[in-house]
Amino acid sequence: MQKLKDFMVLGEKEENQLRQNFVSASRNSDFQTLIRTLPVSEDVLMKYTSLLEDASKELGHCLSCKGLSSCGNSVCGYRFQPKVENGVHPTLQFEYVACPFLQKKLKEEAYLDNIEMFQVAKSLRKASIADIKTDDKERLQILRYFKQFLDHYDEEEKPKGLYLYGSFGTGKTYLIAALLNELARRGVRSAMVYYPEFLRGLKESFDLDYKEKFSFVKKVPVLLLDDIGAEAASVWGRDEILGSILQFRMEEGLPTFFTSNLTLEELEEHLATAGKSVEKVKARRIVERIRYMSIAIPLISKNRRKGKENA
Numbered sequence: 585m586q587k588l589k590d591f592m593v594l595g596e597k598e599e600n601q602l603r604q605n606f607v608s609a610s611r612n613s614d615f616q617t618l619i620r621t622l623p624v625s626e627d628v629l630m631k632y633t634s635l636l637e638d639a640s641k642e643l644g645h646c647l648s649c650k651g652l653s654s655c656g657n658s659v660c661g662y663r664f665q666p667k668v669e670n671g672v673h674p675t676l677q678f679e680y681v682a683c684p685f686l687q688k689k690l691k692e693e694a695y696l697d698n699i700e701m702f703q704v705a706k707s708l709r710k711a712s713i714a715d716i717k718t719d720d721k722e723r724l725q726i727l728r729y730f731k732q733f734l735d736h737y738d739e740e741e742k743p744k745g746l747y748l749y750g751s752f753g754t755g756k757t758y759l760i761a762a763l764l765n766e767l768a769r770r771g772v773r774s775a776m777v778y779y780p781e782f783l784r785g786l787k788e789s790f791d792l793d794y795k796e797k798f799s800f801v802k803k804v805p806v807l808l809l810d811d812i813g814a815e816a817a818s819v820w821g822r823d824e825i826l827g828s829i830l831q832f833r834m835e836e837g838l839p840t841f842f843t844s845n846l847t848l849e850e851l852e853e854h855l856a857t858a859g860k861s862v863e864k865v866k867a868r869r870i871v872e873r874i875r876y877m878s879i880a881i882p883l884i885s886k887n888r889r890k891g892k893e894n895a
C-alpha cells in the first residue's frame with residue numbers, strides 16, 4: 585500500500601535534510617550493498633533512510649552468518665528487507681523474509697506435519713531407522729519387516745502392522761516411531777497414540793473434541809497404539825473405543841501397530857477382567873482382531889532407558 589509520504593512534495597529544507605541523512609548512511613558498506621540491489625532512484629531511497637539502515641544491519645548479519653544458532657537479527661531466522669513496489673510512483677515496502685537457513689530447516693522438518701502425536705514424547709520425532717542397532721535377531725527381523733512394509737505400502741492391499749511386546753525400555757516405541765518418521769518423509773500420514781492417556785483423555789473430553797479425536801485415530805492411514813494393556817481396564821474402553829477402532833481399521837485395511845508389555849495371551853486376560861464378570865468372549869474377539877491385523881514379535885533386550893525405572 586502506498587503511503588501519504590510517498591506522494592508528498594517536500595520543501596527544500598526538508599529535502600536537504602533527507603539527502604544529508606541518506607549521504608551519511610551511504611558511507612556504510614552494508615547500506616551500499618543493500619541499495620545497489622534496489623532499482624529505484626536516490627530520490628525514492630532517501631525517503632526510507634532509517635528503515636534501509638535497519639535492513640542493512642540485518643543484511644550485514646546475514647552476510648557473515650554461519651547458521652541459525654548464531655543469528656543476530658531481531659527475529660531469529662528472518663531478515664527485515666525492502667521490496668520495490670512499482671506503482672504510479674515507485675515506493676519501498678519492508679517485510680520480514682525467512683533466511684535460507686530457516687527455509688532449509690522448515691523444508692527439512694515439513695514432513696513432521698504428517699504425524700499427529702497424542703501424549704507421546706516429542707523426542708520420538710528424532711527416531712530414525714538409520715540409528716537402529718541390529719545387535720539382536722529380533723531387531724533384525726523387525727528391520728527386515730520395515731523394509732517390506734515400506735516397499736509395499738503403496739499397494740492396494742496394505743501390509744499388516746506389528747504387535748511388538750516385551751519388557752519396559754527395550755525400544756519398542758522408538759522402533760515404530762522410526763518407521764512412522766520414514767513414512768512421513770514419504771508423505772504418509774500417521775498418528776502415534778499413547779493409549780492409556782488417550783483413553784483417559786477421551787473419557788474426560790467434551791463431545792465435539794471427543795468425536796474428532798476418536799474419528800481421527802480410527803481413520804488415520806497408519807496408527808501406533810502405544811502401550812496397549814497399560815490402560816485401566818474398562819468395559820467402555822474395551823468395547824466402545826478399542827473394539828470400534830480395530831473393527832474400522834480392520835475392515836478398511838488400515839495398518840495398525842501396537843506396543844505392549846503384555847503378550848497377546850496376557851492382553852486377553854487384562855481385557856477380560858474389565859467388567860464385573862469375566863468377559864472372556866469379548867476380550868478374545870478383540871485379541872483375534874489384533875492377531876488378524878498384525879504380526880506379533882517379542883522384543884527382549886536390555887533396558888535402554890537411563891536410570892532404574894520399572895515397568
Ligand code: ADP
Pocket residue numbers: 715716717751752753754755756757758759843888889890
Ligand atoms: P519401550 O517402548 O520398549 O518401553 P522405548 O522405545 O521408550 O522403550 O525406548 C527406551 C529408551 O531408549 C528411550 O529413551 C528411547 O529414546 C531409547 N532408544 C530406544 N531405541 C533406541 C535406538 N535405537 N537408538 C537410540 N535410542 C533408543
Ligand code: MG
Pocket residue numbers: 756757758810811843
Ligand atoms: Mg514404549
